[in-house]
Amino acid sequence: MHVSGIDILILGLYGVMVLGIGFALRGRMQDSAEFLLAGRSIPAWTAGLAFLSANLGAQEMIGMAASGAKYGIATSHFYWVGAIPAMVFVGVFMMPFYYGSRARSVPEYLKLRFDEKTRAFNALTFAVMTVFSSGISMYAMGALLALLLGWNIHACIIVSAVIVLCYIALGGLTSAIYNEVLQFFLIVFGFAPIVYLGLREIGGWDGLRARVPPAYMHSWTGMGSAATNPLGVEWFGMLMGLGFVLSFGYWCTDFLVVQRAMAADSMNAARRTPLIAAFPKMFFPFLVIVPGIIALGLTMNGVPILPQSGSGYDYNMALPMMMARYYPAGLLGLGLTALLASFMSGMAGNVTAFNTVWTYDLYQSYIRPGQTDGHYLRVGRLTTVAGTAISVGAAYMAMRFNNIMDMLQLVFSFVNAPLFATFLLGMFWRRTTGHGAFWGLVSGTGAAALHYELTATAGGGSLLGKLAVLRVYPSDMAQNFWGAIWAWTACFVVTIGVSLLTAPKPDADLQGLVVGSTPPVSDRALAWYLRPAVLGVFVLLCTAVLNVIFW
């Protein structure tokens, strides 16, 4: 791929704008709440687009196009079965407790609702996971740019880390959120021409259908059995594992995304945040998955887009190769800017979430409590530097020791799998106790690890030795989904069991934290089309229609 002067100009303008936003916000950062919580002053549409973008890191963009080429339209399950229902749920049902409790972070909500040890478990694992994921994606992006453009990988990593560091240190969470919104528009305008030009070359939707195997053009038709669809998982494992456990676990409890809604300027804005995000999210499969399918269709018909890799294709090159094929100098600059923007703001999202959890949940709670707010503001700023530095360190670790990183990601998936059971019981069952929540999380994590140790996948390798193989799954995805189902169930059952055996929290301590101890949020003052329930039902109906169209 050849980069010319005009592409560099477009990239450079983006860098200037990003830093300019940081400088413009600098004066506002007077206290720690401004810096770490955006002063709870973000309007709903801004928070909504940031909520969506926080998840659209470069790895997500590249990965979704790769999955499109590998699995076809069925990849849309990650959006139309996974993300959307969970986003509606968190907005309509969970946000009243997150926002209403005035908790400053998700771990802090756990402290208010349960106890110190549950918070510590969640805060520690989240903090470690966040900086490591940020490092892993930094490495992935640096490696991609080095491969595509011949740029120096060290320069890519360091320059982007410094830019991210500057705009967060200057403008805090507000700066990160503003840049995420900017990134949203860059992704839409930067990738849309690929879809148009790709469809034009392949002969429109009908041309695409004629050029890939039929299983790639249906999302549900082959889901009856793992053998008849490209994903290698049957409908129940997909629906429960992906649609329920993993998606609700991510969209409803991950502080990275929930933080965007907590920064909204009012309860109703916070509740609308995930719903506003759900509208564009519904249509993202057309932007990120369809280019992958087109790449496959062209490759299978004599236009080699996807490079060979062993007996198959290197699917991760789908999006970059499509860009290389259709984008001349000029438009290429815009496409690369969109990629880099999603890379940098993905990292910024991790760093800002890490800042808040470190400063409030770990430093203020366990290391130096009772200091002035100015002290915590300084700590927040320093944490930005430290968080970025650790991310860069993790990127280099990923470069040197790929296996350790794969292992870490596996362990993270064990920790994440049971989370939603804890929040579900915590918010909707008053009898849940702190001991119940903590031991539920521990056993859920243990169950996920044990499941991994006792199962294998057909033809797949394994990162750890196996204790025994009780079941062989048709694909990694099936193993992952079923592991999540087991983890969730273990956490759910143990939390209920231990809760019934331990003393409940007095009702007075549960105000604003649990259903039944919290007055329902009224949205009567809002116009009907702004009410969360109305928006939620509308989003779900649209998603159902999309599922049927691409059945």
Next chain:
Amino acid sequence: MGLDLRLPIGLLFLSYGVILTGYGALKPLDVLGINVNLIWGVVLAAFGAGMLLLARRSRRTR
């Protein structure tokens, strides 16, 4: 709100639009028979201008 977000979005996309339109007009690089830089530049410029307009309107009413 210290900074209306529509301002930087508008500025960035308007400048991208102007750059791409100008470049496409001076040096047509056709892809599948379309001068993509020119057409997409006009779209970006229109979007950017729209954002700036919205930002200006809300500043006036305040």
